[in-house]
Amino acid sequence: xxxxxxxxxxxxGRHGRGGLLPRRGHRFYASGVFKKCDxxxxxxxxxxVSLRHGVKIEKHxxxxxxxxxxIAATPxxxxxxxxxxxxxxxxITPMPATGKANVCxxxxxxxxxxxxxxxxxxxxxxxxxxxxxxxxxERAHDGGVKHMGKSPRRMLGHSTRQAxxxxxxxxxxxxxxxxxxxxxxxxxxxxxxxxxLASAVAAEKYEEAARLRDELKKMSEQGAPPxxx
Amino acid sequence: xxxxxxxxxxxxxxxxxxxxxxxxxGECADVVLSSRxxxxxNLAGAPFAAKSSRSDRLTTLDQCRSQVLRAGLAERIIWVxxxxxxxxxxxxxxxxxxxxxxxxxxxxxxxxxxxxxxRGVAISVPDERLAIMVNEEDHLRIQxxxxxxALAAAWRDVDQIDDKLEQGLDYAFSPRFGYLxxxxxxxxTGLRMSVMLHLPGLRLTGDIEKVKRAAEGMNLAVRGFYxxxxxxxxxxxxLSNQTTLGKTEAAILQDLEAKIxxxxxxxxxxxxxxxxxxxxxxxxxxxxxxxxxxxxxxLLTTEECMQGLSLLRLGVVLGIIDKVPQKLxxxxxxxxxxxxxxxxxxxxxxxxxxxxxxxxxxxxRLEAKPL
Numbered sequence: 096x097x098x099x100x101x102x103x104x105x106x107x108g109r110h111g112r113g114g115l116l117p118r119r120g121h122r123f124y125a126s127g128v129f130k131k132c133d134x135x136x137x138x139x140x141x142x143x144v145s146l147r148h149g150v151k152i153e154k155h156x157x158x159x160x161x162x163x164x165x166i167a168a169t170p171x172x173x174x175x176x177x178x179x180x181x182x183x184x185x186x187i188t189p190m191p192a193t194g195k196a197n198v199c200x201x202x203x204x205x206x207x208x209x210x211x212x213x214x215x216x217x218x219x220x221x222x223x224x225x226x227x228x229x230x231x232x233e234r235a236h237d238g239g240v241k242h243m244g245k246s247p248r249r250m251l252g253h254s255t256r257q258a259x260x261x262x263x264x265x266x267x268x269x270x271x272x273x274x275x276x277x278x279x280x281x282x283x284x285x286x287x288x289x290x291x292l293a294s295a296v297a298a299e300k301y302e303e304a305a306r307l308r309d310e311l312k313k314m315s316e317q318g319a320p321p322x323x324x
Numbered sequence: 325x326x327x328x329x330x331x332x333x334x335x336x337x338x339x340x341x342x343x344x345x346x347x348x349x350g351e352c353a354d355v356v357l358s359s360r361x362x363x364x365x366n367l368a369g370a371p372f373a374a375k376s377s378r379s380d381r382l383t384t385l386d387q388c389r390s391q392v393l394r395a396g397l398a399e400r401i402i403w404v405x406x407x408x409x410x411x412x413x414x415x416x417x418x419x420x421x422x423x424x425x426x427x428x429x430x431x432x433x434x435x436x437x438x439x440x441x442x443r444g445v446a447i448s449v450p451d452e453r454l455a456i457m458v459n460e461e462d463h464l465r466i467q468x469x470x471x472x473x474a475l476a477a478a479w480r481d482v483d484q485i486d487d488k489l490e491q492g493l494d495y496a497f498s499p500r501f502g503y504l505x506x507x508x509x510x511x512x513t514g515l516r517m518s519v520m521l522h523l524p525g526l527r528l529t530g531d532i533e534k535v536k537r538a539a540e541g542m543n544l545a546v547r548g549f550y551x552x553x554x555x556x557x558x559x560x561x562x563l564s565n566q567t568t569l570g571k572t573e574a575a576i577l578q579d580l581e582a583k584i585x586x587x588x589x590x591x592x593x594x595x596x597x598x599x600x601x602x603x604x605x606x607x608x609x610x611x612x613x614x615x616x617x618x619x620x621x622x623l624l625t626t627e628e629c630m631q632g633l634s635l636l637r638l639g640v641v642l643g644i645i646d647k648v649p650q651k652l653x654x655x656x657x658x659x660x661x662x663x664x665x666x667x668x669x670x671x672x673x674x675x676x677x678x679x680x681x682x683x684x685x686x687x688x689r690l691e692a693k694p695l
Binding site for chain 1: 366367368369370377379380382387390391461483486487492494495496497498499507511512513515543566568569570571573
């Protein structure tokens with residue numbers, strides 16, 4: 096049997112489903128005329144156009160009659176399914192269902208906001224969104240997943256290791272894990288001073304602000320390694 | 325010692341033709357105008373610039389400025405508070421590739437760019453080899469620039485500056501992702517290396533699109549004279565690495581300086597040789613027409629002028645025209661820009677006046693006559 100070239104137009108804007116296409120503007124509704132089902136008096140919501148021996152055959156059916164003819168056997172996929180499918184096929188990691196993980200607790204940047212503007216809010220965002228960012232970063236860097244370049248000498252415990260030596264995940268034995276904790280503690284202390292400084296400025300306590308500013312400076316200098324010769 | 329602070333009430337220091345990238349010397353100077361290296365760095369414990377409150381930005385600015393000015397980065401450094409600087413001076417710095425367009429405008433927030441957004445730049449003078457932007461997209465953008473193909477030297481400069489700044493600043497860093505940047509496309513090394521190439525030969529032979537596609541295929545970004553989103557006026561292109569994570573700085577350098585750029589340079593030279601051998605008269609005609617236009621026109625648009633200078637530069641490099649040195653042609657490419665014209669003339673000019681001034685200045689300089 097000759098297989099007809101079949102082009103199915105399904106009006107997904109059917110009752111109670113919420114649709115992908117607006118009903119108005121659809122070719123069958125362009126004039127706003129109610130289209131009756133070919134088989135009964137209900138409104139036709141499924142439209143099929145097929146070509147057989149070069150002759151165009153149109154069918155206009157209500158959902159029930161279409162189902163009985165096997166035309167509308169598969170219900171239209173809900174839009175979120177389509178998006179999920181698209182996202183997965185394009186390798187974009189979907190966000191976890193919980194709302195909380197999508198916002199950085201430190202700077203309140205949402206992952207959606209990042210997707211819109213392409214900018215993260217603070218260094219902590221990298222940790223908070225690590226699962227979502229990982230694949231994005233890998234693609235942007237042509238498969239690069241791990242930093243191989245130079246590191247702050249603070250991180251290297253005042254040694255003068257050269258770029259590229261830092262490889263592999265940190266192990267407690269190497270002392271690197273401890274240094275990472277040190278780095279994070281330092282960041283936390285700096286954050287606290289900065290916060291106090293901002294409130295001091297807002298409250299016009301300039302003497303205190305000056306003291307905090309010096310404290311910030313001193314702290315950054317204290318941890319500094321000796322200059323490279 | 326004089327104060328490093330630039331006083332916004334006084335005119336900008338007499339920047340003229342001292343800038344490094346206009347020297348027209350160094351490796352492959354016939355094709356490569358300049359090599360540029362920049363590092364993106366952010367402070368630990370602070371939100372990135374776009375998410376910072378004004379007070380946070382002032383604190384960051386203060387912290388970075390004080391470290392930049394006392395770290396002994398260069399013999400002479402000037403500091404410009406951009407939020408207190410007028411639009412013309414800011415444009416001047418953009419035209420000299422010392423700050424980005426975005427940095428000139430201020431933070432692009434919800435309410436649009438704000439000129440009073442606290443931000444600044446440190447510049448080494450008179451060579452302008454070094455420029456450090458504070459509070460751009462990242463807290464620190466350290467830039468080193470050298471004449472000709474000299475990415476290794478520019479990288480050495482920037483690497484040392486980075487080490488010196490780290491003496492008094494805590495950088496945001498993660499062992500997995502490296503130096504953390506506001507945009508994940510810069511994360512890792514935070515390193516962008518780019519070269520400014522003059523490719524008129526490839527345009528004339530019609531191979532420029534092929535080279536652009538090949539470069540993009542090798543994960544390089546191809547941009548115009550003024551970076552992202554700008555046109556390739558005067559046949560000038562910037563080629564830069566796109567990936568910053570997963571490779572060492574040395575590997576990124578090696579890829580560009582030893583492999584990719586020499587190939588593009590050779591391709592351009594080949595097309596020039598080809599033109600000289602097969603279409604010499606056409607090439608001579610083009611170069612001399614450009615000379616004629618630049619030395620006789622009474623009104624010149626930026627585009628017309630840059631196109632003329634491009635062909636003139638080609639003529640000079642190939643020995644067709646020996647009336648002016650290559651360096652002067654490079655300098656004219658900068659002087660022809662709107663803010664520089666206004667600076668040379670010493671007052672604000674509208675578009676029509678700029679065309680007139682451009683033609684006068686170019687004519688006078690090419691014929692070595694006083695204005």
